[in-house]
Amino acid sequence: MTLKAGVAGAGVFGGYHANKYAEAADATLTAIYDPDPDRATLAAKMHDCEACTDYSDFLSKIDLLTIAAPASFHYELALRALKAGRHCLIEKPIALNVADADRLIEIAAGENLILQIGHQERYVFEAFGILSRADKPREVRSRRLNKFSGRAMDVSVVFDLMIHDLDMLGQIAGGTVESLTASEVCEHGPHADRTDAEIVFAGGLKASLAASRLEQTPTRDMTLVYDDGEIVIDFLKREITNTTGTPLALEFGAQDAPLAFRDPLAFGTQSFIRSVLTGDAPTVSGTAGRAALDLAIRIEQAAA
Structure with a gap:
């Protein structure tokens, strides 16, 4: 099974995450989301995938995603993704307050979704x-x-x-x-x-x-x-x-x-994909991020 992956955020770190999905064996980088159409288009062209400026449209095209947007948007983007049934890897921090982190953990557990946090070190x-x-x-x-x-x-x-x-x-x-x-x-x-x-x-x-x-x-x-x-x-x-x-x-x-030492970001991406495929616990859970x-x-x- 090949999963359809997406990256929310077309900045520098979004590009790093997109590269790791492009290299992955069990996932295909399908779409990149950014509210800025120029940034979204440029990033998508670099990876030969679809550019999205509408988040709901973006979520409809993927099975799992990495949220690499500014930290103040982590909760909102993750909440919508989890409610749409999408597995999430959220770059650190999981959210900006404990109540929001608890909400994300609760939804992921209730919907049997993988929630992993990007503490690669x-x-x-x-x-x-x-x-x-x-x-x-x-x-x-x-x-x-x-x-x-x-x-x-x-x-x-x-x-x-x-x-x-x-x-x-x-x-x-x-x-x-x-x-x-x-x-x-x-x-x-x-x-x-x-x-x-x-x-x-x-x-x-x-x-x-x-x-x-x-x-x-x-x-x-x-x-x-x-x-x-x-x-x-x-x-x-x-x-x-x-x-x-x-x-x-x-x-x-x-x-x-x-790989965990040479390229923690690649290791984390591969671990996330494996957890989605197998149902195994993520390497860094939402609870750890909290x-x-x-x-x-x-x-x-x-x-x-």
């Missing part, structure tokens, strides 16, 4: 067995620092960038938050362009997170500190270093690394 953790380690880190430090580009200005840097690390942190910590402090800097509008947060979880794990879209040198890394060493992941260089006494589940060089969203909201509230 998670796949690196899973591929290398970090989440399944018997020992847990006592400290986590993450930096997700970008240059200013003007994109994603409808939300803060917490929802745009830090939320990736919040998803991974939530999987590692597995406990409630005991204390949280945060600070923010706004330079290009009402939403934070840099946010720093300090979190202590039940059990003692301490996390320091920094996210920014104001830097000159892009940095995306995470350090996990254990009693016997550190695991350092460089998400930009696609490199991982382990100085602990426990080997990782996979020890690959760059040329031999699994957990990351909840922590993001708490950080924004603390910073404000």
